[in-house]
Every structure is written in structure tokens, then in C-alpha cells.
Amino acid sequence: MNPIFLLTPSDRGPVLKIREQNLSSALLIxxxxxxxxxxxGKEELVAKGQKIASDPQNKLPSxxxxxxxxxxxxxxxxxxIEEEGExxxxxxxxxxxxxxxxxxxxxxxxxxxxxxxQGCTLIINTVPAEAGIDGHRFLIEEFNQIMSEGLDFLKEAxxxxxxxxxxxxxxxxxxxxxxxxxxxxxxxxxxxxxxxKAVTGKEMPSGVSVIDAATLYRIGRTVHGKQPVxxxxxxxxxxxxxxxxxTTVKLLTSKAGFKLSDGDRVVLGGPLSGRAVYSLNHGIPAxxxxxxxxxxxxxxxxxxxxxxxxGECVIKCPARLMPNMISRHAEFGLFENTQAYFIxxxxxxxxxxxxxxxxxxxxxxxxxxxxELFSKPILEDLRx
Amino acid sequence: MKPISxxxxxxxxxxxxxxxxxxxxGTSLEMLLALLPAAAFAIWHSNILAFRVLxxxxxxxxxxxxxxxxxxxxxxxxxxxxxxxxxxMFGFLMSPCSPWWxxxxxxxxxxxxxxxxxxxLGGGPLCAPLVGWAICKVSWPELMDFDMTMLGxxxxxxxxxxxxxxxxxxxxxxxxxxLLGFQLGGSGAAQSGAILLGGLYLLSRKxxxxxxxxxxxxxxxxxxxxxxxxxxxxxxxPIYHLLCGSTLFGAFFLATDSSSSPVGHIPMIAxxxxxxxxxxxxxxxxxxxDGVPFAILLANLASPLFEKIRPTPFGGITxxxxxx
Numbered sequence: 021m022n023p024i025f026l027l028t029p030s031d032r033g034p035v036l037k038i039r040e041q042n043l044s045s046a047l048l049i050x051x052x053x054x055x056x057x058x059x060x061g062k063e064e065l066v067a068k069g070q071k072i073a074s075d076p077q078n079k080l081p082s083x084x085x086x087x088x089x090x091x092x093x094x095x096x097x098x099x100x101i102e103e104e105g106e107x108x109x110x111x112x113x114x115x116x117x118x119x120x121x122x123x124x125x126x127x128x129x130x131x132x133x134x135x136x137x138q139g140c141t142l143i144i145n146t147v148p149a150e151a152g153i154d155g156h157r158f159l160i161e162e163f164n165q166i167m168s169e170g171l172d173f174l175k176e177a178x179x180x181x182x183x184x185x186x187x188x189x190x191x192x193x194x195x196x197x198x199x200x201x202x203x204x205x206x207x208x209x210x211x212x213x214x215x216x217k218a219v220t221g222k223e224m225p226s227g228v229s230v231i232d233a234a235t236l237y238r239i240g241r242t243v244h245g246k247q248p249v250x251x252x253x254x255x256x257x258x259x260x261x262x263x264x265x266x267t268t269v270k271l272l273t274s275k276a277g278f279k280l281s282d283g284d285r286v287v288l289g290g291p292l293s294g295r296a297v298y299s300l301n302h303g304i305p306a307x308x309x310x311x312x313x314x315x316x317x318x319x320x321x322x323x324x325x326x327x328x329x330x331g332e333c334v335i336k337c338p339a340r341l342m343p344n345m346i347s348r349h350a351e352f353g354l355f356e357n358t359q360a361y362f363i364x365x366x367x368x369x370x371x372x373x374x375x376x377x378x379x380x381x382x383x384x385x386x387x388x389x390x391x392e393l394f395s396k397p398i399l400e401d402l403r404x
Numbered sequence: 405m406k407p408i409s410x411x412x413x414x415x416x417x418x419x420x421x422x423x424x425x426x427x428x429x430g431t432s433l434e435m436l437l438a439l440l441p442a443a444a445f446a447i448w449h450s451n452i453l454a455f456r457v458l459x460x461x462x463x464x465x466x467x468x469x470x471x472x473x474x475x476x477x478x479x480x481x482x483x484x485x486x487x488x489x490x491x492x493m494f495g496f497l498m499s500p501c502s503p504w505w506x507x508x509x510x511x512x513x514x515x516x517x518x519x520x521x522x523x524x525l526g527g528g529p530l531c532a533p534l535v536g537w538a539i540c541k542v543s544w545p546e547l548m549d550f551d552m553t554m555l556g557x558x559x560x561x562x563x564x565x566x567x568x569x570x571x572x573x574x575x576x577x578x579x580x581x582x583l584l585g586f587q588l589g590g591s592g593a594a595q596s597g598a599i600l601l602g603g604l605y606l607l608s609r610k611x612x613x614x615x616x617x618x619x620x621x622x623x624x625x626x627x628x629x630x631x632x633x634x635x636x637x638x639x640x641x642p643i644y645h646l647l648c649g650s651t652l653f654g655a656f657f658l659a660t661d662s663s664s665s666p667v668g669h670i671p672m673i674a675x676x677x678x679x680x681x682x683x684x685x686x687x688x689x690x691x692x693x694d695g696v697p698f699a700i701l702l703a704n705l706a707s708p709l710f711e712k713i714r715p716t717p718f719g720g721i722t723x724x725x726x727x728x
Contacts, residue, residue: 024422213718224719270411282413285421292420300411314421321423328428328526331667335613339718344667362717364724370420377426377662378526384418393724 024291027147027188027205029154030258032161036275038263039251046089046103049266050303053083054097064091067107069247071128072099081130083306084109086250086264098303101266111246122177129242130249130265130306136229142180143219144171144195146233147188147203147210150290153310155255156233160193163237168196170240178229186215207292208338208369224365234309255310266303272311273300283316292370322373322381333372333382339365343372343382350385355392363389428525432485434611438602439492439657445585445595449559450500454591457507458495464511465491472520486525490514493657494533496592497650497697498540501553506544510536530704531661534697541697550588561588562648563693571640574648582647589694593650603656612660615672620655621646623680631688645684649694654683658696664704671710678710679703 039047056073060066066085073083083099088107093100112129115121123133148154160167175183175197185198188205201219203209209218212230217223231239238249254261256276263272269286280286280300287294288304291312304311333343342361349357363386372382446454469487470480482488494514498507514536522528528535541548550561562582565573577587583597593599606612628642645651650658659665659679666675679699686695 224722280412280414283415284412285415285417287419287421289419291422294419294421296414296416296418296421298414298416300414312421316415321417321421325428326524326526328662329665329667330662331613331665331672334667335669340715341717342667342714359724362721364722365717365719367718368419373420374422375424375426377431378428379423381418383420387418390724 021206024151025207026151027154027207027210029148029157029188029191029205030152032157033258033260035158035253036259036261038261038267038271038275041275043271047087047264048092048268049085049087049089049101049103049264050268050301051083051085051099051101051266052097052303052305053099056080056083058094058099060091060094060099062091062094065089065105065107066091066101067109069109069250071109071248072101074128078124078127079134081127081132081306082248084130084248084250084265086266098301109247112242112248114243114246116176119177119179122173126177126239126242131235131238131242132307136174136178136231137227138178140178140180140227140229141220142174142178142183143215143228143230144183144185144198144233144236145210145212145215145230146191146193147186147205147215149210149232149309150207150292150294152258152312153255153290155253155260155309156237158260159237159253160233163240164195166240166244167233167236168240169244170236170238170242171195171197173239173243174231174236180229181227184219186219208367208371211293211367211369213367214338232309235307238306249306252304252306252308254304254308257313263304265306268301268303269297269311270300272304273313276311276313278313280313281316285314285316287312287314292374293368321379322384323379325378325380327380328378330377332375332377336371336375338369338371339367341366343386346389347380347382347385350389355389358386358389359393363393366390427484428486429484431611432489434609435489435606435657436485436492438605438611439489439496439592441598441601442496442592442595442653443492445598446496446500446591449585449595450557450591454495454500456504457498457500457502457591458492460504460507461495461498461511462488462491464508465494465515468512468515469520472516473524476520476524478524481525484525487515487519490519490532492592494536496653496657497533497537497590499548499550499553499588500591502547506540506547510540512536513539526663528663529707530701531658531664534658534701534704537697538701541692550590554588557588559586559588561693562644563589563687566640566644566648566687567693571636571638571644574640574644577644577648579643579647582644587648589648590650590653593653596647596652599652599656603652606656612656613672615669616660616665616676617655619673619676620659620680620683621651623677624651624655624683625680627681627684631684639688645687650696651683654679654696654700658700659703664707666707666710668711668714670713670715671707674713675703675707675710678706 053073058073060072068088070085072085087103088105089101089103183198186201187193189202241249256272259276346358346361370383466487514532518532518535519528585595625642628645631639682699683695
């Protein structure tokens with residue numbers, strides 16, 4: 021088995037707490053706030069847990085300062101905060117009268133609740149999304165109580181039909197009130213659509229909400245402490261960090277022992293589905309579970325070469341699609357045609373582009389086509 | 405450009421950020437390596453005659469591809485060895501005594517009509533070496549007849565013996581000598597044992613998938629066995645059909661050609677099986693002693709049809725807008 025695809029959680033090592041490290045300077049928190057409106061200005065003093073950016077449309081989770089400090093800079097994409105003082109923001113007020121206000125409470129606390137539906141089947145996914153992104157093992161084994169508190173809150177807010185926990189094979193993780201399901205720890209089985217299939221037996225059914233273990237922990241912590249969670253578990257290489265949200269990847273990678281040079285990639289998440297950052301000063305967002313460093317090489321990962329028709333992508337695709345044909349159409353801007361090849365079933369695991377002999381950017385083309393189709397008015401589609 | 409801060413310049417890309425490392429060049433090199441034993445056997449059996457056929461065919465193929473790409477105002481991509489591979493496979497199908505102009509014409513037609521007119525690498529709907537072979541076979545039939553071109557050889561062509569004198573003549577070929585290539589046929593294609601070795605090497609390195617070769621062999625074996633069961637006196641046993649002529653070369657190297665074969669497990673098996681059945685039908689009823697090239701060309705034409713066999717996509721057919 022290729023270790024890239026092995027999702028068995030690794031043994032628990034010590035947790036490195038960034039706040040307790042002997043840093044030469046005060047912590048500089050660089051928060052990513054893309055598409056959100058900043059609520060603070062330059063030179064302003066912020067408290068730990070204070071809301072510093074929010075979505076005017078009330079869809080995306082808000083962003084909170086993870087330290088008490090002074091805002092050094094506010095840019096389009098970043099808020100830079102230097103640690104200073106010991107201020108703590110007032111606790112969040114919880115109105116648990118009805119479900120939607122409970123969910124908006126979570127969103128205000130910085131948790132993405134867009135996938136949670138009333139009366140759904142709730143699935144707690146504890147399978148690592150990718151090899152090595154297994155920092156939540158520590159949370160499940162140490163903070164089971166907090167997580168069940170979070171689960172109770174979710175149950176009250178969503179009143180789910182049933183709740184289940186998906187665990188990687190061989191792990192004895194449980195949560196009270198959840199039926200356990202063992203998942204074969206091989207990529208892409210840890211991705212939400214595959215977990216849903218393994219638990220419910222159906223492919224992409226409606227009325228199923230998946231929430232991963234780290235997010236459940238954050239919910240529990242929020243409900244328990246009435247404060248947004250500003251310290252998260254991040255796995256960088258083989259080291260597990262407890263770090264404030266917004267800690268720069270520069271600090272994390274250097275503490276984890278990586279020496280970065282030109283051409284390397286720093287990816288939030290795993291190498292197959294993560295997001296590469298452009299600057300080492302990039303702060304980690306609250307939903308980060310791992311940072312992957314990929315050494316640069318002279319040969320590019322993807323090339324602009326023609327499809328050979330070898331069929332490797334078709335055989336490796338867990339969604340039974342034809343990435344070769346989708347990419348051939350997307351390449352020439354024929355995005356409409358990709359619907360005939362069921363592009364909507366793609367859950368972007370990245371295996372097609374990983375295996376492509378011609379090194380074509382298959383997933384990249386699929387994402388491009390999806391984006392173009394999404395931006396099309398919905399009416400046009402219904403008229404057919 | 406280096407930022408003043410001294411921080412390294414990171415590469416930014418969209419996921420996936422890693423690749424399995426398999427490249428077009430690596431794949432062609434593995435295939436060339438797998439063909440080497442058969443080429444060596446061919447040169448040994450034909451007293452170096454095959455060497456000149458194979459070398460000429462390779463050189464002509466590479467030069468033709470370079471000229472075509474130049475005319476198409478595209479970057480010359482001979483360094484991925486696909487043209488070299490195509491040339492070598494064409495040479496494998498030709499008699500070691502072929503005149504130089506026949507090899508030149510066939511090899512360049514393979515590249516031009518089999519590959520470049522369809523847009524180059526990966527575009528050809530037919531297996532490129534077979535296109536050149538088919539043009540030569542129908543244009544110069546007497547030069548493509550192994551019995552006619554190799555009168556001086558002590559070996560005989562088992563498939564024409566079978567066609568002209570019936571299956572009892574096949575008893576003069578022990579299986580071991582067939583495996584070692586003591587038979588007339590295409591310079592490399594007739595070296596059954598060496599081809600089998602190369603094919604198994606490709607399978608073990610996962611360069612080709614087992615679906616097509618095994619389905620092809622199963623198609624040949626089952627159809628031949630059916631005929632043999634009907635009348636053992638009129639039809640040859642399956643083992644001869646597998647070891648004589650270019651059956652194994654077709655199964656492992658020609659039918660698996662990536663651009664002309666279908667994708668997906670079921671289409672691949674259906675395609676291989678159809679080609680295998682066609683081989684025996686052409687050998688039994690057709691005028692061509694070795695049915696492999698035409699059988700594969702016919703199956704190539706049907707591969708878009710085989711590709712229509714698709715399982716339902718994950719989650720059924722959904723509308724992308726509903727996932728917004």
C-alpha cells in the first residue's frame with residue numbers, strides 16, 4: 021500500500037504548545053479573512069476571543085482574535101495582530117430557544133455550519149481526511165467529554181434522526197449515543213461522501229450532515245467555555261501542535277523542523293486536496309487540521325500535455341467518472357458538455373490527477389468547469 | 405524575483421500537489437525495454453537481417469514525427485520516445501527481408517496517418533503501427549507474404565501452413581521451438597516466448613493493465629477451442645493459435661495501445677475479447693493467415709462503442725446547481 025493513501029492514525033507523540041515555546045518575539049498572529057469584512061482598524065487594541073471579521077451575508081463563520089493584542093495592519097486578506105496585554109473578550113451569549121439561533125451562535129463563534137440541516141442523519145467523521153492529518157486523535161482520546169457535550173448541543177439544535185460515528189478500522193473511539201461504523205483506512209474513504217456511503221449505504225443521499233471530529237471538539241469547547249475556540253490542533257509533518265488560530269505557517273514549519281527553500285509548497289491540509297499558500301506569513305485558519313510541506317522539484321506536477329487515453333483516471337476514480345473526457349471538454353471551454361459526463365458527482369479527491377500518466381491537471385480542469393457552471397444563472401438550467 | 409524579506413519563494417498550485425511520478429517518457433522506455441528481448445531474438449533468428457528493418461523503421465518514425473510536428477508548428481517531442489516505440493512496433497510486424505523502401509513507406513505512414521493527422525500523441529483512433537502495416541499489406545501483398553520474402557530461410561510460416569495444408573502440419577512445430585521463435589513471421593512479433601516475457605514484465609510493472617491482454621487471450625483461446633471442439637481434424641488447437649504468428653504481440657503490445665483502446669474495466673474486457681474472437685474468425689474464414697492486425701484494427705473502430713458501457717456515476721445523475 022502506498023503510504024500516501026494510508027489513513028491509519030499514527031501513534032500519539034507529545035503535543036508541542038506554541039504558546040509555551042521560547043519565541044524570540046511576541047506572537048504575531050496573521051489572520052486570513054478572505055471574503056469577510058474586517059471589524060477592526062489599525063492600531064486598535066483587541067481582546068482574546070474578540071470578533072474581528074464577519075460575513076455581512078451571515079453565511080461564512082466569523083473570525084476571532086486568538087490573542088489579546090494590538091492590530092498592526094489590516095489588509096484585504098489579512099489582519100496582523102501583535103500579542104500584548106491580557107484582555108479577554110466578554111463571553112458569547114447563547115440563545116438556545118430555537119434551532120436557527122443555536123446554529124447562528126455557532127457561526128458567530130467561528131464554526132462553519134453551512135452543511136448542518138434540521139432532522140438529518142448526523143455523522144461524526146473521525147477518519148483522517150488524508151494520510152498524516154490525524155491531530156484529532158489526541159482530541160478524541162483526551163477530550164471525549166467535551167466532544168459529547170458538543171454532540172448534545174448539536175442534537176438539541178438539529179434533532180437528528182440518528183447519529184453515527186465513523187472511525188478508522190482498529191480504533192475504539194466512541195461517543196455516547198452514536199452507532200459506530202468502521203471505515204477501511206485508505207484514501208479517499210475518509211472524505212465526507214465516502215463516509216456517508218459507508219455509513220448509510222447510499223451515495224450522496226439528501227438529509228445527511230457530516231461533521232469532523234476536530235470541528236465537533238470546537239463546538240464542544242465553544243459551548244462549554246462560552247468563548248470562541250482560538251487554539252487548535254495542527255499536525256505539521258510528524259509534530260502535533262497546539263497553536264493559536266492565525267499562527268504563521270513559517271513558525272509552525274520551522275518548529276516542526278522543516279527547512280524551506282525556493283519552489284517548495286506549503287499546503288493547508290493534505291497533498292491531494294489541500295490548499296497551497298503563497299506566503300510563509302500566512303496564518304492558519306480555524307478549520308486547519310494539518311499543514312503539509314512538499315519539497316520542490318524541477319519537474320512540474322501538471323503539464324499541458326494531451327490525453328493519452330490510457331484510462332488510468334477512469335479506473336482510479338472513486339466516483340466512477342471519466343475525468344479524461346471532462347478535462348478534454350473543460351480544456352477548450354466547453355463547460356456545458358462536462359455535465360454529460362456527470363461532473364456533479366465529483367467530490368474532488370484528486371486521485372485522477374495524481375495517477376495521470378500524461379500529468380494533465382485533471383482536478384484543476386474539473387474545478388474550473390464546476391466554477392464556470394456554478395456562475396451560470398440557475399434558471400437557464402431549469403428551462404431544459 | 406526574490407522578496408527582500410529573505411523568505412523563500414513558495415510554489416502555489418491547485419490540488420493535488422503530488423503526482424505518482426509516472427510519465428509518458430518513463431512508460432515508453434519501459435515498453436521499449438519490454439520489447440528488447442524479442443528484438444534480440446529476432447536478430448538472432450534472422451542473421452542480423454531484422455536489425456536493419458527495426459533500426460530503419462525506428463529512425464524513419466522519429467524523423468517523420470519531427471517533420472510533422474515542425475510543419476504543425478509544434479514543439480518537437482521526440483524525447484518522449486513514443487515515435488520510437490511506434491517505429492519499433494511497426495518493424496516488429498514486418499518481414500526481416502522487407503526492402504528498405506517498404507519499411508520507410510510503412511513506418512512513415514504509421515506516424516502520419518496513424519498518429520499525426522489526428523493531432524499527435526493520444527489522438528489516433530487506430531493503433532498507429534497497424535495503420536502502416538495495413539497500408540503495406542493491401543498495397544504490396546506479395547512483399548508482405550512471409551513465405552514469399554523468406555524463401556531462403558529454413559523456417560516455415562505456421563499460419564500459412566495451417567491455411568493451405570490443414571492443422572496436421574502443425575505437428576512439425578514443437579511448442580518449445582514456437583516459444584523460442586523458430587517460425588517465420590513478423591521480425592519481432594513471431595518471437596512468442598520473448599514477447600510473453602516482455603508482456604509479463606509490463607504487467608508486473610503495471611505499465612499495462614491485465615484487462616485487455618487477458619481478455620484478448622481468452623477470446624482467442626475460447627474461440628479456437630470452440631472450433632477445435634467441433635472438429636479437431638479441420639481446426640488447430642488453441643495453443644497453436646496463441647503461439648503462432650503475432651497473437652501474443654497483439655495481446656500485450658498492440659491491443660493495449662492507449663489512444664485506440666477504450667477506458668474502464670468492462671469496456672476494456674469487451675474490447676479485448678472482441679479482438680480475440682475476430683483473430684480466430686479471420687484466421688479460419690478470412691484470406692489473411694494471421695488475423696491479429698486486422699482484428700485489432702476492427703476492434704479499435706468499435707472502441708468508442710465499448711466506451712458507452714458506463715456505470716452510473718457516484719450518487720446517480722445529479723444536477724451541479726443543486727449542490728451549490
